[in-house]
Amino acid sequence: MDYLDQDTSNCSVGRAVDLLGQPWVLLILREVSRGIRRFSDLQNHLGVSRSVLSDRLGGLVERGVLELRDYQEPGTRRRSEYVLTPMGKDLYPLITALRNWGDKYLADPEGPSMLATHHACGAPVRVALMCEDGHVVASGDEVDRRPGPGARARARA
Protein backbone atom coordinates (compact mmCIF):
# COMPACT_ATOMS: atom_id res chain seq x y z
CA MET A 1 0.00 0.00 0.00
CA ASP A 2 1.34 3.41 -0.98
CA TYR A 3 1.60 5.76 2.01
CA LEU A 4 -0.77 8.23 0.31
CA ASP A 5 -3.39 5.46 0.20
CA GLN A 6 -3.02 4.76 3.91
CA ASP A 7 -5.44 6.09 6.52
CA THR A 8 -3.43 8.18 8.98
CA SER A 9 -6.08 8.17 11.72
CA ASN A 10 -4.38 5.34 13.65
CA CYS A 11 -0.82 6.60 13.11
CA SER A 12 1.15 6.36 16.34
CA VAL A 13 2.89 9.68 15.65
CA GLY A 14 -0.50 11.35 15.31
CA ARG A 15 -1.84 9.71 18.46
CA ALA A 16 1.21 10.77 20.45
CA VAL A 17 0.85 14.33 19.12
CA ASP A 18 -2.86 14.31 20.07
CA LEU A 19 -1.97 13.42 23.64
CA LEU A 20 1.10 15.66 23.97
CA GLY A 21 0.38 18.51 21.58
CA GLN A 22 -1.82 20.73 23.74
CA PRO A 23 -0.10 23.93 24.90
CA TRP A 24 2.01 23.49 28.08
CA VAL A 25 1.89 19.68 28.11
CA LEU A 26 5.48 19.07 26.95
CA LEU A 27 6.74 21.89 29.18
CA ILE A 28 4.96 20.35 32.19
CA LEU A 29 6.58 17.00 31.40
CA ARG A 30 9.99 18.68 31.06
CA GLU A 31 9.51 20.19 34.51
CA VAL A 32 8.40 16.95 36.16
CA SER A 33 11.28 15.06 34.53
CA ARG A 34 13.61 17.68 36.07
CA GLY A 35 12.18 17.10 39.54
CA ILE A 36 9.55 19.87 39.80
CA ARG A 37 6.57 18.00 41.22
CA ARG A 38 4.39 20.33 43.25
CA PHE A 39 1.52 22.26 41.71
CA SER A 40 2.71 25.58 43.16
CA ASP A 41 6.29 25.06 41.92
CA LEU A 42 5.09 24.07 38.47
CA GLN A 43 2.81 27.09 38.28
CA ASN A 44 5.46 29.48 39.52
CA HIS A 45 8.30 28.18 37.34
CA LEU A 46 6.27 27.91 34.16
CA GLY A 47 4.20 31.05 34.65
CA VAL A 48 1.04 29.25 33.57
CA SER A 49 -2.43 29.98 34.95
CA ARG A 50 -3.77 27.74 37.73
CA SER A 51 -6.75 26.70 35.64
CA VAL A 52 -4.73 25.67 32.59
CA LEU A 53 -2.15 23.84 34.71
CA SER A 54 -4.89 22.04 36.59
CA ASP A 55 -6.58 21.01 33.35
CA ARG A 56 -3.34 19.71 31.78
CA LEU A 57 -2.22 17.83 34.90
CA GLY A 58 -5.65 16.24 35.19
CA GLY A 59 -5.47 15.12 31.57
CA LEU A 60 -2.00 13.65 32.02
CA VAL A 61 -3.12 11.73 35.12
CA GLU A 62 -6.22 10.48 33.29
CA ARG A 63 -4.14 9.28 30.32
CA GLY A 64 -1.69 7.50 32.62
CA VAL A 65 1.38 9.69 32.04
CA LEU A 66 1.51 11.19 35.53
CA GLU A 67 0.23 10.08 38.91
CA LEU A 68 -0.61 12.07 41.98
CA ARG A 69 1.13 10.91 45.13
CA ASP A 70 0.71 12.12 48.71
CA TYR A 71 3.72 12.75 50.84
CA GLN A 72 4.41 14.36 54.19
CA GLU A 73 7.63 15.78 55.54
CA PRO A 74 7.97 15.64 59.35
CA GLY A 75 6.26 18.60 60.99
CA THR A 76 4.54 19.79 57.81
CA ARG A 77 1.09 19.25 56.41
CA ARG A 78 0.32 16.51 53.95
CA ARG A 79 1.04 17.52 50.34
CA SER A 80 0.57 16.07 46.89
CA GLU A 81 3.08 15.82 44.10
CA TYR A 82 2.99 14.69 40.48
CA VAL A 83 5.32 11.89 39.46
CA LEU A 84 5.97 10.20 36.13
CA THR A 85 4.43 6.77 35.62
CA PRO A 86 6.42 4.24 33.55
CA MET A 87 4.51 5.62 30.51
CA GLY A 88 5.68 9.11 31.49
CA LYS A 89 9.28 8.03 32.07
CA ASP A 90 9.28 6.57 28.58
CA LEU A 91 8.89 10.12 27.26
CA TYR A 92 12.43 10.95 28.30
CA PRO A 93 13.89 10.16 24.83
CA LEU A 94 11.30 12.50 23.30
CA ILE A 95 12.21 15.32 25.70
CA THR A 96 15.89 14.65 25.01
CA ALA A 97 15.23 14.79 21.25
CA LEU A 98 13.61 18.22 21.68
CA ARG A 99 16.53 19.39 23.86
CA ASN A 100 19.22 18.13 21.45
CA TRP A 101 17.56 19.74 18.44
CA GLY A 102 16.95 22.98 20.33
CA ASP A 103 20.55 23.03 21.58
CA LYS A 104 21.84 22.55 18.03
CA TYR A 105 19.66 25.10 16.25
CA LEU A 106 18.01 27.45 18.73
CA ALA A 107 20.39 27.96 21.68
CA ASP A 108 21.91 31.32 22.61
CA PRO A 109 25.56 31.94 21.61
CA GLU A 110 26.68 31.15 25.20
CA GLY A 111 25.41 27.60 24.74
CA PRO A 112 22.69 25.43 26.26
CA SER A 113 21.00 26.37 29.51
CA MET A 114 20.94 22.75 30.72
CA LEU A 115 23.42 19.88 30.51
CA ALA A 116 22.40 16.25 30.86
CA THR A 117 25.11 13.71 31.59
CA HIS A 118 25.31 9.97 32.13
CA HIS A 119 25.39 9.32 35.87
CA ALA A 120 27.77 6.38 35.45
CA CYS A 121 30.46 8.14 33.40
CA GLY A 122 29.69 11.86 33.18
CA ALA A 123 29.48 12.02 29.37
CA PRO A 124 26.71 14.09 27.74
CA VAL A 125 23.49 12.18 27.00
CA ARG A 126 21.84 12.36 23.58
CA VAL A 127 19.23 10.49 21.57
CA ALA A 128 20.47 8.28 18.81
CA LEU A 129 18.74 6.26 16.11
CA MET A 130 19.57 2.60 16.48
CA CYS A 131 18.30 -0.56 14.89
CA GLU A 132 17.44 -3.63 16.91
CA ASP A 133 20.53 -5.36 15.53
CA GLY A 134 22.57 -2.73 17.36
CA HIS A 135 23.69 -0.54 14.46
CA VAL A 136 23.71 3.22 14.82
CA VAL A 137 21.46 4.68 12.09
CA ALA A 138 22.86 8.01 10.88
CA SER A 139 19.63 9.61 9.66
CA GLY A 140 16.16 9.03 8.30
CA ASP A 141 17.75 8.57 4.86
CA GLU A 142 18.91 5.12 6.04
CA VAL A 143 15.40 4.06 7.04
CA ASP A 144 12.90 2.07 4.94
CA ARG A 145 9.20 2.39 5.70
CA ARG A 146 6.36 0.03 5.02
CA PRO A 147 2.79 -0.39 6.29
CA GLY A 148 2.55 -2.28 9.59
CA PRO A 149 -0.05 -4.82 10.78
CA GLY A 150 -2.39 -1.98 11.84
CA ALA A 151 -2.32 -0.27 8.42
CA ARG A 152 -5.70 0.53 6.86
CA ALA A 153 -6.56 1.86 3.43
CA ARG A 154 -8.34 5.18 3.39
CA ALA A 155 -11.25 6.30 1.29
CA ARG A 156 -9.72 8.50 -1.43
CA ALA A 157 -11.53 11.77 -2.11
Place this chain on the structure above:
Amino acid sequence: MDYLDQDTSNCSVGRAVDLLGQPWVLLILREVSRGIRRFSDLQNHLGVSRSVLSDRLGGLVERGVLELRDYQEPGTRRRSEYVLTPMGKDLYPLITALRNWGDKYLADPEGPSMLATHHACGAPVRVALMCEDGHVVASGDEVDRRPGPGARARARA
Protein backbone atom coordinates in the same frame (compact mmCIF):
# COMPACT_ATOMS: atom_id res chain seq x y z
CA MET B 1 21.87 27.05 40.75
CA ASP B 2 18.75 25.11 41.68
CA TYR B 3 16.55 24.40 38.65
CA LEU B 4 13.68 26.30 40.28
CA ASP B 5 15.91 29.38 40.39
CA GLN B 6 16.71 29.09 36.71
CA ASP B 7 15.02 31.19 34.03
CA THR B 8 13.37 28.81 31.56
CA SER B 9 12.92 31.38 28.79
CA ASN B 10 16.04 30.21 26.94
CA CYS B 11 15.46 26.50 27.51
CA SER B 12 16.11 24.54 24.31
CA VAL B 13 13.17 22.23 24.98
CA GLY B 14 10.89 25.26 25.24
CA ARG B 15 12.30 26.84 22.08
CA ALA B 16 11.86 23.61 20.14
CA VAL B 17 8.27 23.32 21.42
CA ASP B 18 7.62 26.96 20.41
CA LEU B 19 8.71 26.20 16.87
CA LEU B 20 7.09 22.77 16.55
CA GLY B 21 4.11 22.97 18.89
CA GLN B 22 1.54 24.69 16.67
CA PRO B 23 -1.24 22.38 15.50
CA TRP B 24 -0.36 20.37 12.35
CA VAL B 25 3.35 21.18 12.37
CA LEU B 26 4.59 17.79 13.59
CA LEU B 27 2.10 16.00 11.35
CA ILE B 28 3.31 18.00 8.33
CA LEU B 29 6.90 17.05 9.18
CA ARG B 30 5.86 13.40 9.56
CA GLU B 31 4.35 13.52 6.08
CA VAL B 32 7.35 15.21 4.45
CA SER B 33 9.71 12.75 6.16
CA ARG B 34 7.60 9.94 4.62
CA GLY B 35 7.98 11.43 1.14
CA ILE B 36 4.76 13.49 0.81
CA ARG B 37 6.07 16.73 -0.64
CA ARG B 38 3.41 18.42 -2.73
CA PHE B 39 0.97 20.91 -1.26
CA SER B 40 -2.05 19.10 -2.72
CA ASP B 41 -0.91 15.69 -1.43
CA LEU B 42 -0.22 17.10 2.03
CA GLN B 43 -3.61 18.78 2.13
CA ASN B 44 -5.43 15.72 0.91
CA HIS B 45 -3.67 13.18 3.14
CA LEU B 46 -3.84 15.28 6.31
CA GLY B 47 -7.32 16.71 5.76
CA VAL B 48 -6.15 20.17 6.79
CA SER B 49 -7.49 23.41 5.33
CA ARG B 50 -5.48 25.12 2.58
CA SER B 51 -5.05 28.28 4.63
CA VAL B 52 -3.71 26.52 7.72
CA LEU B 53 -1.39 24.30 5.66
CA SER B 54 -0.11 27.30 3.75
CA ASP B 55 0.54 29.20 7.00
CA ARG B 56 2.41 26.29 8.61
CA LEU B 57 4.50 25.49 5.54
CA GLY B 58 5.43 29.17 5.21
CA GLY B 59 6.51 29.23 8.86
CA LEU B 60 8.61 26.08 8.48
CA VAL B 61 10.33 27.50 5.38
CA GLU B 62 10.96 30.80 7.17
CA ARG B 63 12.47 29.03 10.20
CA GLY B 64 14.70 26.91 7.98
CA VAL B 65 13.10 23.50 8.56
CA LEU B 66 11.73 23.04 5.04
CA GLU B 67 12.64 24.47 1.67
CA LEU B 68 10.57 24.88 -1.43
CA ARG B 69 12.09 23.34 -4.53
CA ASP B 70 10.90 23.51 -8.14
CA TYR B 71 10.87 20.40 -10.22
CA GLN B 72 9.49 19.36 -13.57
CA GLU B 73 8.71 15.92 -14.87
CA PRO B 74 8.96 15.51 -18.67
CA GLY B 75 5.77 16.62 -20.39
CA THR B 76 4.22 18.15 -17.27
CA ARG B 77 4.11 21.68 -15.92
CA ARG B 78 6.61 22.98 -13.44
CA ARG B 79 5.69 22.14 -9.84
CA SER B 80 6.96 22.93 -6.38
CA GLU B 81 7.62 20.55 -3.54
CA TYR B 82 8.64 20.88 0.08
CA VAL B 83 11.80 19.11 1.19
CA LEU B 84 13.53 18.85 4.55
CA THR B 85 16.61 21.00 5.06
CA PRO B 86 19.43 19.54 7.20
CA MET B 87 17.68 21.19 10.19
CA GLY B 88 14.49 19.40 9.19
CA LYS B 89 16.23 16.05 8.67
CA ASP B 90 17.60 16.36 12.19
CA LEU B 91 14.01 16.10 13.45
CA TYR B 92 13.88 12.44 12.47
CA PRO B 93 14.87 11.22 15.97
CA LEU B 94 12.06 13.33 17.43
CA ILE B 95 9.50 11.90 15.01
CA THR B 96 10.84 8.41 15.77
CA ALA B 97 10.51 9.07 19.52
CA LEU B 98 6.84 10.02 18.99
CA ARG B 99 6.28 6.91 16.87
CA ASN B 100 7.99 4.54 19.33
CA TRP B 101 6.04 5.91 22.30
CA GLY B 102 2.78 5.89 20.37
CA ASP B 103 3.42 2.32 19.16
CA LYS B 104 4.06 1.18 22.74
CA TYR B 105 1.14 2.88 24.46
CA LEU B 106 -1.43 4.03 21.92
CA ALA B 107 -1.46 1.55 19.00
CA ASP B 108 -4.46 -0.56 18.05
CA PRO B 109 -4.40 -4.23 19.10
CA GLU B 110 -3.38 -5.25 15.54
CA GLY B 111 -0.13 -3.34 16.01
CA PRO B 112 1.53 -0.28 14.47
CA SER B 113 0.35 1.16 11.19
CA MET B 114 3.90 1.88 10.03
CA LEU B 115 7.17 -0.03 10.31
CA ALA B 116 10.57 1.63 9.99
CA THR B 117 13.57 -0.57 9.35
CA HIS B 118 17.28 -0.07 8.85
CA HIS B 119 18.00 -0.09 5.11
CA ALA B 120 21.33 -1.87 5.62
CA CYS B 121 20.06 -4.82 7.68
CA GLY B 122 16.25 -4.74 7.85
CA ALA B 123 15.99 -4.53 11.66
CA PRO B 124 13.42 -2.15 13.21
CA VAL B 125 14.70 1.37 13.94
CA ARG B 126 14.16 3.02 17.32
CA VAL B 127 15.48 5.96 19.30
CA ALA B 128 17.84 5.18 22.12
CA LEU B 129 19.46 7.29 24.82
CA MET B 130 23.23 7.13 24.53
CA CYS B 131 26.08 8.99 26.11
CA GLU B 132 28.97 10.38 24.11
CA ASP B 133 31.23 7.69 25.57
CA GLY B 134 29.03 5.17 23.74
CA HIS B 135 27.04 3.68 26.64
CA VAL B 136 23.37 2.97 26.23
CA VAL B 137 21.46 4.93 28.90
CA ALA B 138 18.43 2.97 30.08
CA SER B 139 16.23 5.88 31.21
CA GLY B 140 16.17 9.42 32.54
CA ASP B 141 16.85 7.97 36.00
CA GLU B 142 20.47 7.45 34.90
CA VAL B 143 20.88 11.08 33.86
CA ASP B 144 22.33 13.94 35.94
CA ARG B 145 21.36 17.51 35.12
CA ARG B 146 23.15 20.75 35.80
CA PRO B 147 22.90 24.30 34.48
CA GLY B 148 24.77 24.85 31.21
CA PRO B 149 26.79 27.86 30.01
CA GLY B 150 23.60 29.64 28.89
CA ALA B 151 21.86 29.27 32.27
CA ARG B 152 20.42 32.47 33.75
CA ALA B 153 18.91 33.12 37.16
CA ARG B 154 15.34 34.26 37.13
CA ALA B 155 13.65 36.96 39.16
CA ARG B 156 11.70 35.08 41.86
CA ALA B 157 8.20 36.36 42.52
